[in-house]
Amino acid sequence: MNAARPSPLSGLAVGAAIWAPLLALIFAPLMSFLIYGFFQVEDNQIQRTLSLETYREALTNPAYMRTFGKTVLLALQVSLACLVLGYATAYFVWRRPARWRAPLLFLLAAPLLMSYVIRIYAMRGVLGANGLLNGVLTTLGIVDEPVTAFLFNLTAVKLTLIVILLPFATLPTFIALERIPASLLQASSDLGAGAGRTFRSVVLPLSLPGATVGAMFTFVLAMGDFLAPELVGGIDGFTYGRLVFTQFGLAFNWPLGAALSALLLAVALCVVFGARAIGSARWRR
Amino acid sequence: MTQSPVDGGPLLSVRGLAMRYDATTALAAVDLDVQNGEFLTILGPSGSGKTTLLRLIGGFIEPSEGRILFDGVDIAHTAIEARPFNTVFQDYALFPHMNVAQNVGYGLMVRGRPKSEIAEKVAKYLEIVDLAGMERRHPAQLSGGQRQRVALARALICDPRLVLLDEPLAALDAGLRRQMQEFLKSIQRQTGVTFLFVTHDQDEAVTLSDRICVMAQGRVEQIGTARDIYYRPKSRFVATFFGDNNLIEGCRVTVDGACVETPLGVIDLAAPTALAGKRATLCIRPESLSPLSEGETADMSIQAQVTAVDFAGPVTRALLETDAGVRLSLKSFSRPERDSILAGARLTIGFTASATALIPAEAAP
Ligand SMILES: Nc1ncnc2c1ncn2[C@@H]1O[C@H](COP(=O)(O)OP(=O)(O)OP(=O)(O)O)[C@@H](O)[C@H]1O
Ligand SMILES: [Mg+2]
Numbered sequence: 231m232n233a234a235r236p237s238p239l240s241g242l243a244v245g246a247a248i249w250a251p252l253l254a255l256i257f258a259p260l261m262s263f264l265i266y267g268f269f270q271v272e273d274n275q276i277q278r279t280l281s282l283e284t285y286r287e288a289l290t291n292p293a294y295m296r297t298f299g300k301t302v303l304l305a306l307q308v309s310l311a312c313l314v315l316g317y318a319t320a321y322f323v324w325r326r327p328a329r330w331r332a333p334l335l336f337l338l339a340a341p342l343l344m345s346y347v348i349r350i351y352a353m354r355g356v357l358g359a360n361g362l363l364n365g366v367l368t369t370l371g372i373v374d375e376p377v378t379a380f381l382f383n384l385t386a387v388k389l390t391l392i393v394i395l396l397p398f399a400t401l402p403t404f405i406a407l408e409r410i411p412a413s414l415l416q417a418s419s420d421l422g423a424g425a426g427r428t429f430r431s432v433v434l435p436l437s438l439p440g441a442t443v444g445a446m447f448t449f450v451l452a453m454g455d456f457l458a459p460e461l462v463g464g465i466d467g468f469t470y471g472r473l474v475f476t477q478f479g480l481a482f483n484w485p486l487g488a489a490l491s492a493l494l495l496a497v498a499l500c501v502v503f504g505a506r507a508i509g510s511a512r513w514r515r
Numbered sequence: 516m517t518q519s520p521v522d523g524g525p526l527l528s529v530r531g532l533a534m535r536y537d538a539t540t541a542l543a544a545v546d547l548d549v550q551n552g553e554f555l556t557i558l559g560p561s562g563s564g565k566t567t568l569l570r571l572i573g574g575f576i577e578p579s580e581g582r583i584l585f586d587g588v589d590i591a592h593t594a595i596e597a598r599p600f601n602t603v604f605q606d607y608a609l610f611p612h613m614n615v616a617q618n619v620g621y622g623l624m625v626r627g628r629p630k631s632e633i634a635e636k637v638a639k640y641l642e643i644v645d646l647a648g649m650e651r652r653h654p655a656q657l658s659g660g661q662r663q664r665v666a667l668a669r670a671l672i673c674d675p676r677l678v679l680l681d682e683p684l685a686a687l688d689a690g691l692r693r694q695m696q697e698f699l700k701s702i703q704r705q706t707g708v709t710f711l712f713v714t715h716d717q718d719e720a721v722t723l724s725d726r727i728c729v730m731a732q733g734r735v736e737q738i739g740t741a742r743d744i745y746y747r748p749k750s751r752f753v754a755t756f757f758g759d760n761n762l763i764e765g766c767r768v769t770v771d772g773a774c775v776e777t778p779l780g781v782i783d784l785a786a787p788t789a790l791a792g793k794r795a796t797l798c799i800r801p802e803s804l805s806p807l808s809e810g811e812t813a814d815m816s817i818q819a820q821v822t823a824v825d826f827a828g829p830v831t832r833a834l835l836e837t838d839a840g841v842r843l844s845l846k847s848f849s850r851p852e853r854d855s856i857l858a859g860a861r862l863t864i865g866f867t868a869s870a871t872a873l874i875p876a877e878a879a880p
Contacts, residue, residue: 413608416575419595420602421622421673431621435612 260495267489276484288489294473298493301470304384305452308391309399313445315392316399320441323400324407335404339397346394350461353390357381357462382464390458395451399444406440407433443505450498454491470494526551526709527572527677532581532591534567541567543733544581549677550726554703554710558720559730560756565713566681568730572711573679574598585676600677601670605685607662609654615641615665616650622673640668643702660691667699671706680712684719696722717757721745729753746800747872754798754874761804761843763797764876775873778839779817785869794876801832801846803870806855806862813865819843821860831856835864 267288268280288294323334341349356362357380364376380386410433418428456471463469474494477487525548534542542564549555557565570576572583574595583591590598601622609618617624619640620633641647644664654662663683670678680699684692700723703710714720720727721741729736729744729752737744737753748754754762766777772791774783782797807816819835822842826849833856835843845864847856856862 411606411608413604413606414610416595417602417604417608417610418621418625420573420575420600421625421669422596423621423625424596427625431625432610 263488264492264495266485266487267492269485271483271485274482284485284489285492288486289493294470294490297468297473298470301453302497304388304391304469305449308388308395308452309445309449311388311392312395312399312448313441316396316444316448317403317437317441319396319400320403320407323404335401338400341394342397346457347461349394350390350458353386353393353458354381354462357386357389381462383466384463386462386464387459387467387469390462391448391452391455394458395448398448398451399441402444402447403437403441406437409440410436439508442508446501446505450501453497454494525549526585528582528584529568529572530582530584532568532571532583533579534564534571534576535579540733542571542578545730545733545735547728547735547738549709549711552707552709553725554700554712554723555726555728556712556714556720556724557728557730558714558717559736560715562732563730564733565715565730567733569602569679569681569711569713572677573600573602599673599675600679601673601675603663603666603670603678603680603683605682607654607666609662609665609669611654613653614650615646615652615654615657618654618665619668619672621669626673636672640672643671643705644668645698659687660695663687663695664698667702671702671708675708677709677711680710682713682715684714692719699723729756731756746870748798748874751796751874751877754796754872759801759844759846761799761801762874763799763841763843766795766797766873766876768793768795768873778841779837780815782815782868782871784873788873790873790875795873796876798872798874799843799866799870801844802830804843804845804864804866805847806845807865808855811865814867814869816863816865819862819864821856821858821862824856824858835862 267285268282270277270279270281270284319338323331323338326334344352354361358364359376359378359381361380363380364373367373368376380389414432414436415428418432423431454471454474456469456475459467459469459472460475463472470490471494474487474490477483477490481487527547527549529545529547529549532542532545532547533540545564545568547568557568559565567576571578571591574590574593574597578591581591582589585598610621613621616634616637620637623633623636637650638647641649644667646661646664646668649657649661649665654665657665666683683699684695687695696719699710699712712723724741726738726740727744728738731752737749739747744753745757748757748760751762754760763777763779766775768775768784768788768790770792772784772788774781775788775795775797777797779797788795805813807813817837819837821833822836823834825832829849830846831849833845833847835845837843843864845856
């Protein structure tokens with residue numbers, strides 16, 4: 231064996247030394263959390279005896295499942311809207327002259343620098359009876375008096391999540407668009423394609439994987455979110471995230487909360503693997 | 516492909532074409548005629564405006580001034596997709612998400628041709644570029660030379676009147692490059708399509724072209740066959756751009772333009788010159804000078820002293836100084852036996868008047 235080359239064994243040791251603490255940091259809390267799901271609560275006391283009872287309850291109770299289904303639908307709608315709006319926004323920015331792109335992107339990403347809670351309150355301001363939306367509608371004479379239906383229901387949750395999560399869909403799409411070499415677009419026109427054909431046959435197929443991954447990200451975030459439904463959702467906007475949250479707060483049932491959120495974790499993992507599959511399309515080698 | 520340009524006229528005429536960016540003039544008033552079916556190479560140093568000219572013709576950018584006449588119509592501002600030209604890009608620009616067949620068939624698909632016709636033509640053109648059987652591969656699974664050929668097939672399948680190639684071989688290593696040169700040339704002959712090819716490699720230009728257009732600083736210096744460019748330079752730039760050349764300063768053409776007075780003697784001019792009555796510089800290639808043995812004669816013969824000799828295998832180079840103090844370099848085939856060219860020896864050298872060329876004298880500094 232060549233003395234200069236480190237042996238595979240020592241390479242493994244170095245790798246383990248680097249990765250083991252990292253993995254421990256990430257997985258230890260997660261594992262301990264999942265283990266909570268094997269405990270139960272009796273008389274407001276956590277019983278530390280292992281059983282599958284709490285998981286069974288979490289995964290079979292029809293009320294929980296209904297909330298889960300409703301939340302999946304909500305997250306699907308939100309992520310679909312983010313996909314379309316995010317794509318349109320990213321495409322718009324991409325088509326601007328190069329010197330405009332960075333400032334526009336910064337504007338789009340700026341809300342991310344604000345506190346999440348503040349952004350939700352900002353949306354409350356927009357959607358409320360005296361809010362921006364009603365102001366515009368009454369000024370234009372589209373409605374006679376302020377509409378209260380924009381706030382404290384499921385629609386308000388959707389609108390809020392869409393606005394808040396949009397940057398997460400826009401940025402990956404923009405990156406995907408930026409990575410398309412200009413020569414491909416030129417080659418397409420050179421071969422006789424008009425703008426529409428070039429978009430359908432070159433731009434869209436090359437940027438859709440990135441856009442989809444972004445939308446999947448918004449799906450996961452929308453699934454687990456509890457703050458937006460809590461603050462703008464009212465009774466109608468009761469989501470799975472809020473269900474989990476109440477177990478840790480009001481109900482003080484940590485084992486059930488842990489068991490319920492295991493399902494969220496599973497969904498997130500599925501989405502991650504789905505995104506991986508999209509990212510490794512055959513033609514990328 | 517069935518149409519032909521107006522009775523032997525050029526396929527494409529560029530007139531006064533100029534391209535200016537804020538401070539730089541990338542192209543300054545270029546005139547160029549491209550003949551139908553020829554392999555025309557644009558040759559010039561880096562930054563001379565070759566790519567700019569090609570992109571203007573292709574329609575990727577719009578000129579600041581000038582016209583591009585195709586079939587008598589000015590297309591300088593026509594959209595790219597409406598021009599019957601196709602481009603082979605330097606980085607190939609193959610669509611990574613499409614396989615070879617889809618890439619090659621793209622131009623036909625865009626034109627809405629039936630699937631069966633597309634498949635048939637794709638097979639035919641893949642045959643031409645020697646890639647039959649590679650239909651299902653993706654560009655990422657091809658070598659550089661194969662990608663190049665896919666790009667060529669993709670351009671040719673649209674039956675373009677003109678194929679534009681911007682240094683398509685620059686990314687290939689020397690061996691593959693030579694192979695692809697031959698390949699390009701044979702495809703061009705086989706299909707009869709007009710090629711407009713950009714390179715900054717002189718050997719490549721000479722090997723491939725019917726005609727060469729030499730550019731420098733955004734201007735066309737000269738257009739002609741490789742032989743013209745080599746032996747009949749019209750400017751100092753062209754005279755020194757290709758290989759070695761002897762430039763003999765301080766000449767004057769007689770008023771009638773019949774002969775030129777040079778430090779080497781008076782030379783009768785074979786062809787008329789535009790420089791009648793003007794100061795000029797005489798150009799003669801080192802290999803056009805030949806040592807004369809006793810009794811041999813030539814149009815011109817001069818006495819010179821050999822100051823240095825450099826045996827370089829097939830050729831021997833020598834530096835000479837004439838009695839009038841003119842320095843010349845001479846190149847001749849080496850011979851196995853003792854050469855007559857020896858450092859310090861006196862030599863009679865001869866050359867023919869037709870091997871010389873006149874360019875305008877350098878403006879007085
Ligand atoms: N978009 C642009 N903006 C400003 N200047 C430009 C632009 N494109 C080209 N130029 C300038 O125009 C001149 C000609 O450029 P061009 O690309 O045509 O050269 P070239 O002959 O193709 O050179 P090379 O052999 O290096 O490819 C250069 O001085 C270049 O800097
Ligand atoms: Mg160039």
